[in-house]
Amino acid sequence: MSVYERIADLTVTVESVDRRRYVSETTSAFERTTTEFRLSGDGVVGRGEDVTYETADHDALVETDPIDLEGEWTIADLSAHLDGVDLFSTRPPTQPHFRHYRRWAVESAALDLALRQRNESLGEFLGIEPNPVRFVVSTRLGDPPTTDRVEELLALDDDLEFKLDPTPDWPEEAFVTLRQTNAVRILDLKGWYEGTDVDVEADPELYRDVFAAFPTAIVEDAAVTAETRALVEPQAERLSFDYPIDGVESLRELPVDPGWCNVKPSRFGTLESLFETIEYCQANGIRLYGGGQFELASGRTAIQTLAALFYPDAPNDVAPGAFNDPDASPPYPTSPLAPRVDAVGFEF
Numbered sequence: 001m002s003v004y005e006r007i008a009d010l011t012v013t014v015e016s017v018d019r020r021r022y023v024s025e026t027t028s029a030f031e032r033t034t035t036e037f038r039l040s041g042d043g044v045v046g047r048g049e050d051v052t053y054e055t056a057d058h059d060a061l062v063e064t065d066p067i068d069l070e071g072e073w074t075i076a077d078l079s080a081h082l083d084g085v086d087l088f089s090t091r092p093p094t095q096p097h098f099r100h101y102r103r104w105a106v107e108s109a110a111l112d113l114a115l116r117q118r119n120e121s122l123g124e125f126l127g128i129e130p131n132p133v134r135f136v137v138s139t140r141l142g143d144p145p146t147t148d149r150v151e152e153l154l155a156l157d158d159d160l161e162f163k164l165d166p167t168p169d170w171p172e173e174a175f176v177t178l179r180q181t182n183a184v185r186i187l188d189l190k191g192w193y194e195g196t197d198v199d200v201e202a203d204p205e206l207y208r209d210v211f212a213a214f215p216t217a218i219v220e221d222a223a224v225t226a227e228t229r230a231l232v233e234p235q236a237e238r239l240s241f242d243y244p245i246d247g248v249e250s251l252r253e254l255p256v257d258p259g260w261c262n263v264k265p266s267r268f269g270t271l272e273s274l275f276e277t278i279e280y281c282q283a284n285g286i287r288l289y290g291g292g293q294f295e296l297a298s299g300r301t302a303i304q305t306l307a308a309l310f311y312p313d314a315p316n317d318v319a320p321g322a323f324n325d326p327d328a329s330p331p332y333p334t335s336p337l338a339p340r341v342d343a344v345g346f347e348f
Helices: 003-006 054-061 075-082 100-118 121-125 146-156 172-181 205-213 229-238 248-252 271-283 298-310
Strands: 011-014 016-025 031-041 044-050 072-074 137-139 162-164 182-187 219-220 239-241 260-263 287-290
Touching: 003 075, 003 121, 003 271, 011 075, 011 100, 016 054, 016 172, 031 054, 031 100, 044 100, 044 298, 072 075, 072 137, 072 260, 075 100, 075 271, 100 271, 100 298, 121 260, 121 298, 137 146, 172 182, 172 205, 172 239, 205 229, 219 260, 229 239, 248 271, 260 271, 271 287
Parallel strands: 137 162, 162 182, 182 219, 219 239, 239 260, 260 287
Antiparallel strands: 011 031, 011 072, 016 031, 031 044
8 A cells, every 4th residue: 555545544623724924034045935724623733834935925825714624534535625726716826836835735734633633643654763864954155156154064063965056157166165075965956947036047067067076966957958968868867856846747757767856745736646756756766855945834844754754864955944044053953853752743
């Protein structure tokens, strides 16, 4: 029986639905807004975080009434019901994939509530022992790009590892310094983004420099174009994809067979798609690591929990929130993160 088939029949009693908004500055120089969906029943609360990036979409949500999910459901029945619910009823989302983000918030809150009503963690229910989670710190080099933050963090903890976003304006000395640290595990080329603030043009020179300077690192979201194909295809074993992955079919449709997949649960929308994709990757030799979306609340513990159960030893982009908080100060948490022995629901 698959993971989802085991979860699908879990019963959950929902008595009310509420929401809470979170806002925080980030070390990537933007203000993050998220909304946590809170489903209550039998004296406990299940939480799931909507990580939609546009604040305007969260503003529009404030103007809508909470969705009506009152009643007793199985996880599968609740998910089927959501197929007919417009979670952006005030206006369409700024980006179509934000529908997945909000759907994930509701479904993960329902699973969290179902488990809490049983007083069990996800690992206990599945019979999987959570392991300490290795994490990487995701950061940018700034404008103009410097390696200062990486070096500052390594001075505090020389065991830290990093996920970085190379851009064509990285100076040669940045490549040299970062390679010498031997701490860079993932490089995100962001070649699949369109119409966002983080788009990076598929620059063959940048790709060549990245592949050469970091010969053992995972390279994420490399665009396969006429100009980059000859560079990208020989690197397939260490390629990973994030942005286009929202289910098994999106993996099958990639222009190369990747060695890795970045699991960002919000991208999948439904619990069924998430767990189906994890099991597809496990069956097809595609290695996994967890990814984050600047979660501010329960979404971060959810991604840490999934990592602890399914890919704890990978370079997981699930670092504690202190690394994204410009007001945080040392000491910072160290890797690996140990799960709590008394966790319930989707708690880590």
